[in-house]
Amino acid sequence: MFDKVLIANRGEIAVRVIRACRALGMKTVIVYSTADRLSRAVLMADEAYCIGPPEARKSYLDGKKIIDVARRSGAQAIHPGYGFLSENAAFAREVKEAGLVFVGPNAEAIDAMGDKINSRHAMEKAGVPVIPGIERPSFTKEALKEAAREIGYPVMLKATAGGGGKGIRIVHDEKDLWQAYERSVGESEKAFGNGTVFVEKAIEGPHHIEFQVFGDKHGHYVHLFERECSVQRRHQKVVEESPSPFMTPELRAEMGEAAVTAARAIGYDNAGTVEFLVDRHRKFYFLEVNTRLQVEHPITELVVGVDLVVEQLRVAAGEKLSFEQEKLAQTGHAIEVRICAEDPDNNYMPDVGLIESVILPDGPGIRLDSAMAAGLEVTLHYDPMLAKLIAWGHDRAEAIGRLKQALTEFKISGLRTNVPFLGDILRDERFVAGVYDTSFLEHFEKPPLRQDVFDAAIIAAALFKHVEGGGRKLAGSGKGGLDPWKSFGRVRGARRL
Amino acid sequence: MKYVVEHEGEEIEIEVHETEDGNYEIVRDGHVLIADFKKIEGSRIYSLVVKNRSFEVLMRQEDDLVDVVSLGRGLRLRVESERERNARLITGAGGSTEGEIVKAVMPGIVVAVNVAEGDVVESQQAICVLEAMKMENEIRSSVTGRVLKVAVAAGQTVNAGDVLVEIGPPDEAV
Numbered sequence: 236m237f238d239k240v241l242i243a244n245r246g247e248i249a250v251r252v253i254r255a256c257r258a259l260g261m262k263t264v265i266v267y268s269t270a271d272r273l274s275r276a277v278l279m280a281d282e283a284y285c286i287g288p289p290e291a292r293k294s295y296l297d298g299k300k301i302i303d304v305a306r307r308s309g310a311q312a313i314h315p316g317y318g319f320l321s322e323n324a325a326f327a328r329e330v331k332e333a334g335l336v337f338v339g340p341n342a343e344a345i346d347a348m349g350d351k352i353n354s355r356h357a358m359e360k361a362g363v364p365v366i367p368g369i370e371r372p373s374f375t376k377e378a379l380k381e382a383a384r385e386i387g388y389p390v391m392l393k394a395t396a397g398g399g400g401k402g403i404r405i406v407h408d409e410k411d412l413w414q415a416y417e418r419s420v421g422e423s424e425k426a427f428g429n430g431t432v433f434v435e436k437a438i439e440g441p442h443h444i445e446f447q448v449f450g451d452k453h454g455h456y457v458h459l460f461e462r463e464c465s466v467q468r469r470h471q472k473v474v475e476e477s478p479s480p481f482m483t484p485e486l487r488a489e490m491g492e493a494a495v496t497a498a499r500a501i502g503y504d505n506a507g508t509v510e511f512l513v514d515r516h517r518k519f520y521f522l523e524v525n526t527r528l529q530v531e532h533p534i535t536e537l538v539v540g541v542d543l544v545v546e547q548l549r550v551a552a553g554e555k556l557s558f559e560q561e562k563l564a565q566t567g568h569a570i571e572v573r574i575c576a577e578d579p580d581n582n583y584m585p586d587v588g589l590i591e592s593v594i595l596p597d598g599p600g601i602r603l604d605s606a607m608a609a610g611l612e613v614t615l616h617y618d619p620m621l622a623k624l625i626a627w628g629h630d631r632a633e634a635i636g637r638l639k640q641a642l643t644e645f646k647i648s649g650l651r652t653n654v655p656f657l658g659d660i661l662r663d664e665r666f667v668a669g670v671y672d673t674s675f676l677e678h679f680e681k682p683p684l685r686q687d688v689f690d691a692a693i694i695a696a697a698l699f700k701h702v703e704g705g706g707r708k709l710a711g712s713g714k715g716g717l718d719p720w721k722s723f724g725r726v727r728g729a730r731r732l
Numbered sequence: 733m734k735y736v737v738e739h740e741g742e743e744i745e746i747e748v749h750e751t752e753d754g755n756y757e758i759v760r761d762g763h764v765l766i767a768d769f770k771k772i773e774g775s776r777i778y779s780l781v782v783k784n785r786s787f788e789v790l791m792r793q794e795d796d797l798v799d800v801v802s803l804g805r806g807l808r809l810r811v812e813s814e815r816e817r818n819a820r821l822i823t824g825a826g827g828s829t830e831g832e833i834v835k836a837v838m839p840g841i842v843v844a845v846n847v848a849e850g851d852v853v854e855s856q857q858a859i860c861v862l863e864a865m866k867m868e869n870e871i872r873s874s875v876t877g878r879v880l881k882v883a884v885a886a887g888q889t890v891n892a893g894d895v896l897v898e899i900g901p902p903d904e905a906v
Binding site for chain 1: 733735737739744746748756758760765767769771774775776777778780782785787788789790791792793794798799800801802803804805806807808809811812813837838839864869892
């Protein structure tokens with residue numbers, strides 16, 4: 236095993252990896268940008284090296300600097316966390332060439348899954364179901380009809396060069412097919428200068444369900460069951476749970492096998508996630524493989540009773556997988572919510588500023604993965620996620636109850652956060668019933684407010700005004716002069732890409 | 733003192749009087765309540781006890797809006813003293829007579845510029861789109877006025893503090 240590990244990340248995941256290393260008795264080395272000098276990870280790590288300015292490109296994405304620090308500090312392995320360099324095959328190669336260990340899969344596996352079209356072909360070859368589709372430079376009327384019939388209605392027409400929803404048409408009936416195709420081609424030509432349109436099966440009422448997989452360097456592969464990630468806003472996950480309330484034992488067995496087949500097909504040798512779309516008839520289709528530790532890994536850890544980061548380190552060091560498929564089982568239910576500094580009432584616009592104080596939730600079955608602390612400045616340089624709050628219960632209802640209570644207890648002073656919004660999701664009838672798909676947040680409405688809570692809020696607001704006076708700066712951070720955060724308040728309509 | 737609390741268009745009048753023992757007498761629709769209201773120092777958390785019901789309330793002010801979080805639920809309220817409200821109604825609703833220099837508040841790439849020099853823009857009108865932090869951010873004018881200068885073009889990289897667009901008063905000759 237390693238004596239010393241470098242963590243090439245920041246925020247809560249850097250803290251998570253430090254915890255795992257410490258639990259194994261390893262020394263930790265953190266690299267940081269000037270914006271993160273006082274972050275929890277820098278305070279916790281045994282050694283800390285500043286590698287540049289806040290811009291990720293000049294710090295957390297600068298692989299050469301990071302490898303140099305690993306050499307200088309005597310670290311034997313680099314854990315990339317998620318994001319930044321975690322799915323960068325070139326970096327994984329450079330780490331290996333420097334005589335160090337990349338805590339993640341081999342570079343070839345990252346490469347194989349990095350490209351959507353290649354990975355689709357690889358999965359098709361391995362027998363993992365992919366979304367049926369037919370691609371041609373152009374279609375004649377007859378060829379198009381035939382293609383759509385072969386795939387089965389409803390079908391999607393999608394621009395090959397696509398993006399941003401342009402050139403996309405859903406067709407339920409053959410009689411609308413040709414007209415939709417002509418429009419789609421026209422739109423694609425206009426938007427991308429390329430009129431190639433392909434036909435794909437339309438997935439109705441899609442669920443985003445992913446399987447945690449693990450492989451080692453000795454040819455062993457397992458899956459650690461599913462995570463339901465259908466509560467999304469603009470393709471960013473907000474709430475994740477395991478098991479999925481949509482899952483059946485038969486589907487789980489089938490999908491688990493497909494996930495392991497996918498891992499085996501690319502010689503996967505660390506923690507990874509196979510993402511699927513599942514339609515309302517419970518047919519599943521391969522989407523992609525995330526070749527890294529996933530943000531939402533804690534729900535799997537709680538339900539399966541494993542430490543995925545510790546296992547990552549062991550496997551990277553060459554040890555055999557410590558778990559066998561037959562011995563893995565799901566116990567109870569876990570739900571995770573992502574705490575972000577943002578305003579759900581204003582298009583999830585990120586908020587920035589000083590965390591003045593925090594009251595952290597606790598109690599049976601509660602886990603908090605966080606890098607948050609009073610005195611921490613949240614800046615615009617990085618993702619607005621502050622923490623992940625996870626609840627475990629013997630069943631789903633207990634997990635929801637515990638998580639709702641923990642969110643009520645959680646108080647972050649100084650920043651606008653999505654904490655009340657997350658609680659509202661957990662109060663939603665459809666969420667409580669476990670009947671939701673990826674369109675959940677599009678139709679989301681806040682549950683009604685209890686009259687006594689409303690009355691108390693009105694009185695509190697008037698008293699707040701009375702006590703604190705009319706001073707607009709009251710709630711400010713006390714900075715004089717130019718206040719960029721205030722002008723940032725003018726930025727409206729933030730949209731996640 | 734009288735305050736007007738507005739929530740989704742509904743206006744609620746609240747009268748606040750300080751009592752001798754450090755509490756507050758609240759008058760709403762002719763009903764009188766005694767409220768015990770204390771701040772937890774070093775935080776933005778207040779404790780409100782009304783008729784022995786205890787509420788832990790987190791508050792955050794931004795301009796004239798107050799975010800209130802209590803029992804896990806969030807509310808956004810506009811709170812004004814009666815005097816402020818009257819002053820606002822007399823001078824016209826929030827109309828600024830000054831222009832605005834719109835600056836980039838974060839480094840990013842200008843994705844689109846929606847206005848040209850000489851255009852008249854309304855308050856809250858989208859001026860340009862800035863991509864940063866994996867997000868497209870629509871930058872809006874906070875004033876009604878005329879565009880005096882467009883300092884950037886689509887595709888351009890900007891740093892925090894760079895001027896994007898200058899907006900003058902609506903009547904200014906260009």
